[in-house]
Amino acid sequence: MCHNCRSPAQAALSEANGLEMTTHDVAVIGSGFAGSLLARILARLGYAVVLLERGTHPRFAIGESTTPLANLSLERISRRYGLDDCYDLAAHGRWLRAHPELRRGLKRGFTFYRHHPGQHLDAAERLLVAASPTAEVSDSHWMRSDVDEHFVRAAVAAGVDYRDRVELVRATIDDRGARLSGVRDDAAFTLDVEYVVDASGPGGFLARQLGIPSGLDRARTHSAILFSHFEGTRPMADIMPQLPPGPYPDDWAAMHHVIDEGWMYVLRFDDGVVSAGFALSPRGLASLPSSIVGDPDAMWQCLMGRYPTIAATFAGARPLMPLVYRPRVQHRLTQAAGERWAMLPHAYAFTDALFSTGIAWGLRGIERLALAFEDTTLRRPSASTRRRYDQLLSAEADQIDTLVAGAYEAMAHFDLFAAHALIYFSTVSYAEAYQRLVARDSDVAAWSGFLGVGDPHLESLPGESYRRLQQKVRIPRSARDDYVTWVQSAIGPRNICGFGDPARRHLYPVDLDLLVERHDLLSLTREDLVAALPALRGFQVMPS
Numbered sequence: 443m444c445h446n447c448r449s450p451a452q453a454a455l456s457e458a459n460g461l462e463m464t465t466h467d468v469a470v471i472g473s474g475f476a477g478s479l480l481a482r483i484l485a486r487l488g489y490a491v492v493l494l495e496r497g498t499h500p501r502f503a504i505g506e507s508t509t510p511l512a513n514l515s516l517e518r519i520s521r522r523y524g525l526d527d528c529y530d531l532a533a534h535g536r537w538l539r540a541h542p543e544l545r546r547g548l549k550r551g552f553t554f555y556r557h558h559p560g561q562h563l564d565a566a567e568r569l570l571v572a573a574s575p576t577a578e579v580s581d582s583h584w585m586r587s588d589v590d591e592h593f594v595r596a597a598v599a600a601g602v603d604y605r606d607r608v609e610l611v612r613a614t615i616d617d618r619g620a621r622l623s624g625v626r627d628d629a630a631f632t633l634d635v636e637y638v639v640d641a642s643g644p645g646g647f648l649a650r651q652l653g654i655p656s657g658l659d660r661a662r663t664h665s666a667i668l669f670s671h672f673e674g675t676r677p678m679a680d681i682m683p684q685l686p687p688g689p690y691p692d693d694w695a696a697m698h699h700v701i702d703e704g705w706m707y708v709l710r711f712d713d714g715v716v717s718a719g720f721a722l723s724p725r726g727l728a729s730l731p732s733s734i735v736g737d738p739d740a741m742w743q744c745l746m747g748r749y750p751t752i753a754a755t756f757a758g759a760r761p762l763m764p765l766v767y768r769p770r771v772q773h774r775l776t777q778a779a780g781e782r783w784a785m786l787p788h789a790y791a792f793t794d795a796l797f798s799t800g801i802a803w804g805l806r807g808i809e810r811l812a813l814a815f816e817d818t819t820l821r822r823p824s825a826s827t828r829r830r831y832d833q834l835l836s837a838e839a840d841q842i843d844t845l846v847a848g849a850y851e852a853m854a855h856f857d858l859f860a861a862h863a864l865i866y867f868s869t870v871s872y873a874e875a876y877q878r879l880v881a882r883d884s885d886v887a888a889w890s891g892f893l894g895v896g897d898p899h900l901e902s903l904p905g906e907s908y909r910r911l912q913q914k915v916r917i918p919r920s921a922r923d924d925y926v927t928w929v930q931s932a933i934g935p936r937n938i939c940g941f942g943d944p945a946r947r948h949l950y951p952v953d954l955d956l957l958v959e960r961h962d963l964l965s966l967t968r969e970d971l972v973a974a975l976p977a978l979r980g981f982q983v984m985p986s
Contacts, residue, residue, distance in 0.1 A: 464492070464603075464631075464633055464634075465490075465633070465634045465635070466490045466491060466492045466603065466633060466634075466635045466636075467484075467489040467490045467491065467635065467636050467637065467821065468481075468484050468489050468490070468491045468492075468635060468636065468637045468638070468639065468815075469491075469492050469493075469494060469620070469622055469633055469635040469637075469638050469639070470484075470491060470492070470493045470494070470638075470639045470641055471494050471610065471638065471639070471640050471641060471642045471646070471647050471648070472494070472495065472496075472640065472641035472642035472643060472646070472786075472789070473493050473494075473495040473499070473590070473593075473594050473597075473604065473606070473641075474503065474586075474590050474641060474643070475584075475586070475589055475590050475593045475801075475804075476641050476786050476787075476788065476804045476805070476807070476808055477493065477639070477641030477642075477786065478493060478590065478593035478594045478596070478597045478602075479519070479528075479593050479597070479805075479808055480639060480641065480786065480808045480811060480812065481493040481597045481602045482525070482593070482596055482597040482600045482602060483519065483523050483525075483808070483812045484812070484815055485597070485600045485601045485602050486523050486524070486525075486600055487523075487812075487815055487816060487818060488818055489815065489818075489821075490603070491597075491601075491602045491603065492602070492603040492604075492605065492633060492635070493594070493597055493602050493603065493604045493605070494605055494608045494610065494622075494624075495594075495604070495605065495606040495607075495608060496606075496607075496608060496609065496610075496642075497606065497607070498606045498607060499587075499590060499591040499594050499606070500587040500588065500590070500591045501587055501590070502586070502587055502671075502763065503586035503587065503590060504586070504669060504717065504719070504795075505586065505788075505795070505800045505801065506547075506583045506584045506585070506586055506709055506717055507549060507581075507583050507584075507696045507707075507709055507795075507798040507800075507801070508549065508581045508582055508583070508584065508798070508801050508802070509573065509581055509798050509799075509801070509802050509870065510573050510574070510581060510870070510871075510874045511802040511806075511870055511873060511874055511877075511892075512581070512801045512802035512805050513532035513533065513581060514532075514874060514877055514878065514887070515802065515805035515806055515808070515809055515888075516528040516529065516531060516532040516805065517529055517532045518809065518884045518887060518888070519805070519808070519809060519812070520532070521884075522812075522884050523812070525596075527540070527541065527592070527596060531544075531582070531589070533578065533579045533580065533581075533582075534546065534548050534549070534577055534578065534579070534580045534581070534582045535576075535577065535578035535579060535580075537582055541592070543588075544585070544588040544589060544592055545585035545588045545711055545712070545713055545715075546582040546583060546584060546585060546588075546589075546711065546712060547582060547583035547585075547694075547709060547710050547711035547712055548577055548580055548582065548583075548694045548710075548712060549573070549580055549581040549582055549583050549694065549695055549696055549709075550572060550573065550574060550577065550580050550581075550689075550690035550691070550694045550695050551570060551571050551572040551573045551574070551689065551690055551695045551696075552569075552570070552571045552573065552695055552696050552698070552797075552798075552863075552867075553568075553569075553570050553688075553692050553693075553695040553696070553697045553698065554568070554569040554570075554698045554700060554859070554860070554863065555567065555568055555678075555697075555698070555699050555700065555751075556568075556700045556853075556856040556859065557699055557700065557701050557749045557751060557752060558702070559701075559702060559748045559749065560748065560750070561750070562750055562751050563682060563751040565682070565684070565685050565686060567856040568685070568688075568948060568949075569856075569859075569860045569863065569948040569949075570688040570689055570690070570692065570695070570948065570949050570950065571863075571867050571941075571950045572689040572690055572950060572951045572952045573952075574952060575951075575952040575954075577694075580694075583696075583709045583710070583711060583717070584801070585711060585715075605626060607626055607627060608624050608625075608626045609624050609625045609626070610622060610623070610624040610647050611623055611624050611625065612624075612651065613638065613647065613648065613651040613652070615638065615651075615652065615780070615782050615783055616782070617781055617782070619634060619635060619636045619637075619782060620634075620635050620636070620637070620638045620782050620783065621633070621634050621635075622635065622638070636782070636821060636822060637782055637783065637784075637821075637822045638782065638783040638784075639783070639784050639785070639786065639811065640783065640784070640785045640786065640789045641785075641786040641788075641789055642789055643788055643789055643792075644773040644788070644789075644792060645773065646785065646789040648783055648785065648789070649775055649785075649789070652780070652783075654775050654776060654777050655775070655776045656773075656774065656775060656776070657774040657775055657776040657791075658772060658773060658774045660774065660840075660843075661772050661774055661793070661843050662843050662844060662847035662908070663772055663793050663794050663843050663846045663847045663850065664723065664724050664770065664772065665704060665721045665722060665723055665770070665771055665772070665794050665850070666721070666722045666727055666767070666768060666769045666770060666771065667719055667720070667721055667722070667766075667767070667768050667771045667795075668719055668720045668722065668738055668741055668742060668745075668765060668766070668767045668768075669717070669718065669719025669720070669765070669766055670718065670719070670761040670762065670763055670764070670765045670766065671715055671716065671717050671718075671761065671762040671763060672715070672716045672717075672718055672756070672759040672760060672761050672762060673714060673715055673716070673759065673760055673762060674758045674759045674760050675708075675710075675716045675718070675755055675756055675758075675759045676754065676755050676756075676757070676758070677692075677693040677710070677755070678692050678693055678697070678755060679691060679692060679693060681751060681754045681755055682751065686947075686949075688949045689949055689950065689951035689952070690951075693708075693710055694710065696709060696798050697709070697710075698796070699749070699752055700853050700856075700859060701720075701726075701745075701748075701749060701752075701853075702726065702729070702748075702853075702854075703720070703722050703723065703725075703726025703727070703729055703730075703745065703748075704720060704721045704722040704723045704726045704850070704853070705720070705721050705796065705853065706718065706719065706720045706721070706745075706752065707719055707721070707795060708755075715762065716759070718756075719795075720741075720742075720745055721771070721794055721795060721796065723850055723853075730744055730745075731744070736767060736769075737767075738764070738765035738766060738767040739765055741765075741767060742765055771792065771794060772792060772793055772794070772843075773791065773792055774790075774791040774792075774839060774843075775789075775790050775791065777832060778790040778831065778832045778835040778836065779823070779828045779829075779831050779832045780828070781825070781828070782822070784811060784823065784828070784831065785835075786804060786807045786808065786811070787803045787804050787806070787807040787835060787838075787839075788800065788803075788804055790835055790839065791835070791839035791842075791843075793839070793842045793843045793846050794846045796846050796849055797845065797846065797849075797863075797866050799842050799892075799893070802892070803838065803842070803892055806888060806892055807831075807835070809884065809887075809888035810831055810834075810888050810889060811823065811831070813884065813885060813888055813889075814827045814828075814831070830889070834889070834891065834892075834895065837891065837895045837896075838891065838892040838893065838895050841891075841892065841893045841894065841895050841901070841904055842892075842893060844904040844905050844908050845865065845866060845893060845904040845907075847908055848862050848865075848904060848907045848908040848911050849862055849863065851908065851911035851912055852911050855922060857922055857923075857926055858911060858922055858925060858926070860948055861925060861926040861929040861930075861942070862907055862911065862929065864929055864930075864933060864941040864942055865900075865903050865904060865907055865929060865932070865933060866893070867939070867941055867950075868900075868933040868936050868937045868938075868939065868941050869893055869894040869897075869900050869903075869936065870893070871938060871939045872900070872936040872937075872938055872963070872964075873890070873894075875938055875957065875964060875978070876964060877890070878974075878977045878978055879964060879966065879971065879974040879977055879978070880964060880965070880966070882977070897936070899935040899936050900936055903932055903933070906932070907929070907932075910925055910928065911925070926942075929942065930942035935963065936963060937960075937963070938956075938957055938960045938963050938964065939952075939953065939956065939957070940953060940956050954975065954978070957971070958971055958972060958975075
């Protein structure tokens with residue numbers, strides 16, 4: 443098939459309408475890391491791919507924090523499709539050696555503090571969960587302007603037809619294919635493609651063109667966001683040097699300041715830049731003077747004025763761009779795929795940045811669609827795969843939403859929040875170990891449910907926790923103790939990391955000895971688990 447040739451009829455139509463018309467197999471809309479990476483994989487599989495971008499690179503973006511599951515996806519993609527840079531970017535040490543020009547931040551784990559208005563931080567209300575045993579194999583925060591542009595350049599090098607400054611105006615999709623019409627540099631164009639992937643993010647092009655109804659009415663999480671990048675912040679280690687030692691330095695993590703109004707994230711990059719923002723609940727927004735809501739600078743100063751420890755870390759900080767306020771960050775659609783189109787996860791749904799699920803879920807969607815295109819005789823996902831993809835994304839969007847909504851319900855009390863968070867950590871730590879040690883095949887791992895979807899022990903826990911928390915957040919300590927006890931029991935069949943052990947005092951390192959001791963939870967013998975240890979993050983070997 444000559445992908446760039448035009449039929450006489452197409453040429454005539456182009457001349458008559460003054461349009462440039464080209465033909466491709468797949469159009470990917472949106473050149474963030476997800477769209478660019480999928481376009482590149484499809485090009486490696488032999489498809490003629492056009493990648494369409496409304497803006498230009500480099501550009502600012504949030505959604506910067508990776509997790510072990512995200513890096514597992516990158517490593518699988520690297521091995522399966524021969525993309526060496528994906529392997530390099532999946533661990534902080536490899537990244538530094540292979541791509542020092544791309545800015546990033548060391549992420550050793552998840553740090554949580556519970557603050558109270560007008561009070562300095564109490565070290566007893568502190569939760570640290572390590573995601574890696576060393577900085578060499580740790581996760582990273584992505585400076586998205588650098589990373590997204592890198593993936594675009596790699597896509598172009600792989601043969602992707604990349605076009606930026608594109609304004610799409612119309613899509614016609616039927617059982618024969620799709621026609622996209624738009625404008626670039628004041629010139630109209632039309633693209634005929636067999637398949638369209640929307641990676642354009644919230645309120646994406648396909649949702650509007652196809653009239654896909656919103657599913658936001660089913661969302662349990664409601665939050666606004668206020669954010670920027672900063673320089674000149676002080677680390678918590680300087681503000682509170684008396685903090686007991688944890689499994690890693692507190693600041694080299696995804697740092698979460700839990701407050702009455704919601705929570706604040708602080709992500710530190712290796713060059714000293716900090717990405718920071720407040721996620722505010724409806725109750726939190728209502729607590730602010732109505733006269734300042736919508737004024738980002740006034741909102742920021744008001745929140746800083748309530749929490750002295752946070753204010754101390756930002757006392758000398760300067761925003762590198764104007765503060766941005768968005769009154770609601772959630773979005774959700776009712777369909778993720780059709781016969782000739784599909785959406786990557788973030789074009790379909792987004793909940794909240796809590797627990798850093800975004801990049802990992804996006805990469806899982808890329809893996810699934812890439813696998814679906816590997817049968818080049820069919821040239822698009824089969825009907826059964828399309829239904830599977832759509833149903834799985836729907837269930838996973840519900841799971842993320844319920845888990846985050848439960849966290850908001852628990853934020854008033856540190857003991858409840860810390861216990862609820864362990865549902866997330868037990869789920870993802872089990873998934874990482876299982877995928878590294880047992881289900882190493884890309885087909886199995888990519889299609890495994892995200893955040894415990896499909897797991898008989900884990901799938902129901904976010905929903906059950908949410909229901910219990912709605913009843914318990916305003917009742918006596920004894921009832922809260924009952925909830926903590928329930929969590930410890932509920933996560934037991936998948937708790938390979940010893941979460942909930944009072945002796946840990948909410949400080950959880952990577953403990954390989956405990957993992958070996960709990961080998962039966964992974965359905966492995968002790969000997970088999972020990973033999974498989976080189977596949978874990980602290981003992982990674984280069985792919986052959």
